[in-house]
Amino acid sequence: MTTTAVSPDARQLWRRGRGPLVAVAALVLAGLLLALLGAGEDGTLHPRSATQHGSRAVAELLADRGVDTTLATTAAQAARAAGPDTTLLVARPEALTDGQRRTLAEATAGTGGRTVLVAPGQVTLDDLAPGVRAIDPVEAQELEPDCDVPAARRAGGARLGGYGYVQAGAPTDAVLACYPIPGVPYTVPTLLGIQKDAGGDTVLLGAPDILYNQNLDEDGNASLALQLLGSRPHLVWYLPSGEAPASGDEESITGLIDPGWRWAALQLAIAAALAALWRARRLGPVVPERLPVAVRAAETTEGRARLYHQTNARDRAADALRAATRTRLAPLTGVPPAAAHSPEALPPAVAARTGEAPAAVHALLFGPPPADDTALVRLADDLDALERRLAPLDAFDPTKDTKDKDHTP
Structure with missing residues (x-):
């Protein structure tokens, strides 16, 4: 099997x-x-990013000069770190909400520290640098300083561009304008140092070019960047990211998720x-099937036999064979159907009809289970032989029996 x-x-x-x-x-x-x-240390203007538009080179040069850099990702962190010995760099001020800008303005007012805003627009200037107006951006180019700011004079020519800035009202000594754009009337500068009370100042940088890794070795970019960011022993590098809006600000849940995660999703x-x-293409069309389906009794018998064989259930197989034989032998010997499975009634009746010893018939119909498959096959053959001796020749037709047992579920 x-x-x-x-x-x-x-x-x-x-x-x-x-x-x-x-x-x-x-x-x-x-x-x-x-x-x-798309996020974290590989982003633009990130102090630990080594890409072309990262700022790792500036951070490492500042570290060599004793300036420690702290990365802040929320306005609350940046506000807590502001102080007289701290430079606060806001890398993307246009990404701030109204509440975040107000938080930074309150934290930096009168502290005596320095605030560096990278390419701020007019909305940011109204909160963090009042009295200054932004004009249309210009293409980055090498410019020479024209002011008394020591950092600009020592750096010399630098590659600057982006937003230009002018004073909104009459010129005052509180604002020092550097790096004017050639050919633009009224001496429009691209870099402004706004003097503030208590010795602090706010620096407006029209474009972030001098902070990029790829531009740091050009002209006086490195010198200017190091002097603007290294005037205090502590540098807080505020890189706005997805953060909870302040009270009164409205921000959707998708606006708080970093763009890199949104694109990945x-x-x-x-x-x-x-x-x-x-x-889905592998499913194919639906195949119709006619019902009911006829199942031959032999297939059912073979299926049950395989299950019995897999589990070594010789005892159950033998019981099934003996029970079926007893059911068929009872009417042939005149034993009532209720007594067909009685060890006291059926074996004597079968022995009287066949001439076999009652003990042998009892062992065949009610004996112990076979020890192996060979004994099970021998038992099936002996049961068939016993039934053939009692049943009429025309009644024992295996083909007819199989057809009678076909059924249609």
Whole structure:
């Protein structure tokens, strides 16, 4: 008797599921890579980013000169770090909300420290540098200083551009304008040092070019950047990111998520949709099937036999064979159906009809289970032989018996 496996084994399960598992792993890995590349230490103007538009070179040069750099990602952190011995660099001031700008303005007013704003627009100037007006950006170019700011005079020419700034009212000594743009009337500067009370000042940088890694070795960019950011022993590098808005500010949940994560989630969704379409093509059209379906009795018998064989259930198989034989022998020997399975009634009646010893008939119909498969086959043959001796020749037709047992569920 051959064995037939019903449940899939581990190898079959792996073959079926390895494709989807590999696809899911690839999607997760791609999402993580996209998120890491789009945020954190690889971002623009990040003090630990070594990319072309990062600012790691400036941070390391400042560290060599004894200036420690602290990265802040929320307005509250930046406000707490403000002080007379601290330079606060706001890398992306246009990303601040109204409440965050007010928080920084209150924290830096009268502290005596320095605040450096990188490419601030008019909205930022109204809160952090009142009295200054922003004009349209200009292309970055090498400019020479024209002011008495020591840092600018020592640095000399530097590559500057971006927003230009002018005083909103009459010129005063509180504002020092440097690096005027050639050919622009009224001497429009791209860099302003605004003197504030208690010895502090606010520096407006029209563009972030001098802070980029790729531009630091050009002209006097490195000297100007180090002097603007290294005038105090502590530098707080405020890089605004997704943070909870201050009281009174309205911000959607999607606006608080870093752009890198949003792009990663979008690409994962597209990849998942494509994977679903790819797998759906394998389903194919629906195949109609006529019902009911006829199942031959021999197939059912063989299926049960295989199950018995797989579990070594020789005792149950023998009981099934003996019970069926007893049921068929009872009417042939005149034993009532209720007594067909009685060891006291059926064996004597069968022995009287066949001439066999009652003990032998009892052992055949009610004996112990066979010890092995060979004994089980021998038992089946002996039961068939006993039934043939009692049943009429035309009544014992295996073909007719099989057809009678066909059924249609």
